Amino acid sequence: MAADGLYKYSEQINELLARYGVKFGIYKNNIFKEQLFPFDTIPRVIKKSEFDYLERGLKQRVTALNEFIKDIYSDKKIIRDGVVPEEFVYSGSGYLAQCEGVCPSKGVYTHISGIDLVQGKDKNWYILEDNLRIPSGASYPMIARDICRRSSPATFEKYHIEDNRNYAKLLRRTMDYVNTGGHTVILSPGRYNAAYFEHSYLAEQTGAHLVTGSELTVENDRLYFIDYSGKKEQVGAVYRRISDEYLDPMNFNKESVIGIPHIYDIYRKGNVALINAPGNGVADDKGIYYFVPKMVKYYLNEEPILQNAPTYLPYYKEDMKYVLDNIDTLVLKDVAEAGGYGVVFGSKMTKTEKEEFIVLLIREPRRFIAQEVIDFLDIDIYDDGEIVPRKADLRAFVLMADEPLVWKSGLTRFSRDPDSFIVNSSQGGGFKDTWVLSE
């Protein structure tokens, strides 16, 4: 057992995580609460050869996605060539007309990608979703590893594991690569954001300044951080952890009080890098997901290395027929939802719910995708003194610097409920470290 030296320290390790404030925020009945993110000491272990395969596939996929975003906001060749129907591009909430004709620093859109995968019982890996806007989660295994190494050094002496504490270096390299001149900042909406721990921890680890919108200002086509003596310091890269619509009230949501007026104007002129690029949502829409293997072939002229989960688009007549005929065996996802919400299993719907859902599906076919339910490979967790199997996914992180960099680890999230496939932290899930063996 890889975790033999670790799980006896579960309580102490979780106490140390609490000491460092490893939490996430959650709103319940409009009240903000901070919750500890339960950590399971039994790691997910991935062999070197297996991760080498994943690494190749992840680099390929994110490179293609970056090309897709570049193409959509410029030439739109993929639409003209009939590979992706235009209604899937323009009707999605992630498409931003304001991004048309805008090329970010060094042509990088997908600076940080969080690609969610699951391993089936057939041992095949399947991509569940691409997160190209503000994927979070890397900080948790990074700090957990640090504490695990303190708890059981012999474990890390015995097994040869890639050190995942280099994530901050990879992130810094990514930010520095696109920096247009000046400081690098991490823009957070503030401590009541669900991922605030991560914002502050990554700022500490990368040496970037953690800021809120009110501390930045645009003047003379440049972005400045104003220090406490009133001195202005130029900012060249903003790793923003606020969504597109709140980034700039002058260009997006006018009601935003957490953004920076005119930041998008100077981004458009190439005077600051925004990480990740605005408009990326056009490529991580659940509907667009279906087309990613086609993008790989189209842009890279390669066969996709990683597979999607078998997916159907009710938008296509033949797929709609399949979905209606097999609804009991499928999982249906609302493309506008995230965080494990808007997901329904056909097998769990009542007769009335199913009838109502079918009416909605026929009325709004673009709104849903359907997928075969993948029989996840269960992984062990240590629960109340015993080892039990649970569903888990893996969020792999790909960073786009001067080359695509795959972090040799990842966030493994698991469901604590034995009957659930939903692993999201906001719905009670826990997390594990992900060990990538180096030999």
Added chain:
Amino acid sequence: MAILSFSNSDRLYWLGRYSERVYTTLRSFAKHFDTMIDLKPEEYADFCKKQDIPNIYTSKEDFSRRYCFDENDPNSIYSNLMRAYDNAIVLREEIGSETLAYIQLAVYAMNKAKISDAPLLELQKVVDNIAAFWGMADDRIDEANVRSIIKLGKRVERIDLYARMNASPDEIRREIHRLSARVPQTGLKYSASVIVHLNYMAAKTELDYPTIVKEVESLIDFTEIRPVIGL
């Protein structure tokens, strides 16, 4: 000197003040608590008067519980600790995770004390964690201005509290000297005339406690120094 935003300079200052308030009021509470046990049960009224907080308590038991733990009482030690935490939690990149952890541990200790049968024993851990926080701040914060702003808040609060509690003149003099040496290292705009006046008062045989409180509170005015950010 670290590049520091105005809001973070404000938070560092208040982190220093609230952490000191928790530390000193807890230690003072422990002394008064001892007196209340069998010597003077009404001692808490005097405590409230000195602290300049309303005596809303109905008995020594009510005081002991609510003054320590009532999250709805803005003057409680609990509320002051949460204010220290609220400032600390947004300063991780300035003070570091290791330093921040001691404020987090103080909060855990406070919550444990709240449900304990012997809260004073558990509250000692709050005091210990605040002391460890200051030790870590001294040891681990490399940026002189960041460290100095926390210490400035601590000194201002200590002078304010000591003066209210009629501490010995020598203790107040020592704190005024420490404050005078610290404030130029912060990079904050401050009133030099206040420092001159405080030192003038400290040199006298009899200390004018109310004026010392008034003066030290006017040393830094964050509403005056907030930079204007244009649209």
